[in-house]
Amino acid sequence: MKCDPCRSYLLNAEDPSHPIEPFQAHLEECAACREWQVRLLQIGVNVRRLPVPSSTAKPELIRQILHPPLPARPSPPQARSWKWRWLAGGAVAAAVLISCGAWLGNLLWNSVLGPAEGPQVQVRDNQGGQPPPQGGRPSRKEKPVPAIATGAKASDLLIARLIQCDLRLARANSPRKRALAVADLASHLERELQDLARIAGARPLEKMARVYDKVVREGVVPRCRAVPAGQRRQVLAPIIDRLAQAERNAQRLARQRPSAAPVLRSIAAAAGEGKKQLRDLLQQEA
């Protein structure tokens, strides 16, 4: 595949952080497109941070719809002029007060959740050019997971991805496919945990951090060991890169968000240990 169709797809995709299979494969091969994807995601995140200027256009339009101009009726010109001044003044005051309301709402919201320790992003910005999870060729029955943009639906999206990985594992007929599918499973979980660590403290994530450790220790490492020697370098290298990236991201995030640091450190330790064991495996082979 060439770069242009891939970039067109990313521009039009609902969730460019998780491209569908043919484009994902291209991204894995093409560093320029990966870089382009990262920049696109960063633009997406930054656009949401832009302040929206207040406007009276919307109330004015609503007013025009609700109160269409009445047929002309004789009235003293001076009185109508005062009425319009009051309306305009009221609209401006409403805009100012609504802005204050928005500010107050955010203030209350933050006080409910606790102080933010770093930027809150709802869409993962693929920091550091972390490659998206990759897998073997999808099975005939495998369906692309639909992108769900809002944070509230992230849990459903994770469930859909994990089920797709389980289905791949249920039908995987080679050690290579199993290693790739279980590595994807671990990646999906790790990414979700890191995203949640940005908005939640350690408590809701403690148990799942142990599950991540388990999937790396009992899933990824043994399945990679089972890959035949001739295929190991090709299969293991991207998995090692991904584990290394997960370790770095978790360590960096632990510094930024001390409230979630214990969980993030245990994720980093699990990824680091997995990476070390797989590197040793490759070195033994060499």
Add this chain to the structure above:
Amino acid sequence: MRRFGSWALVGNVLVPLVWACGAAGVSPDAERVRLFERDQKLIQTLVESGIELSGEDDPLRRAAQCNKLADRLAREISQAATAKDSPRVKRFGEHLQDLLTVGVAGNLVEARGSVPAGSPQERKLLEFGKEVKQLEEKLGRTNRGDGKEVD
């Protein structure tokens, strides 16, 4: 005119305050954490099933593992139906169908090819087929119509 001004002032103060209180109650991030906590056990089951499946060579056991997962998902569908969460019933219904067709039936077909007729494994296979049928019947009762629980 004075009365109009007073009403405008009261309205302009009250509307943003009500809006602000609403914003304080519903935060997408808090909702995301709440849903993750709600689904934590299911997520754990899915990951642990993946670990089991990754180390399993026997298609019959893989089918059994997928059936266990399908059963777990059926319970989630039942709970969602009770809570009248139709979108969740629909989404999980699709996942369940995939699990039954790809995970269970696909592996059973593969197992059938390698199991000799009259062997203990064949009996196991037939018993397992009955379990799957029971699950399908249970689902038929649970998910009849628009996600309404009948049974």
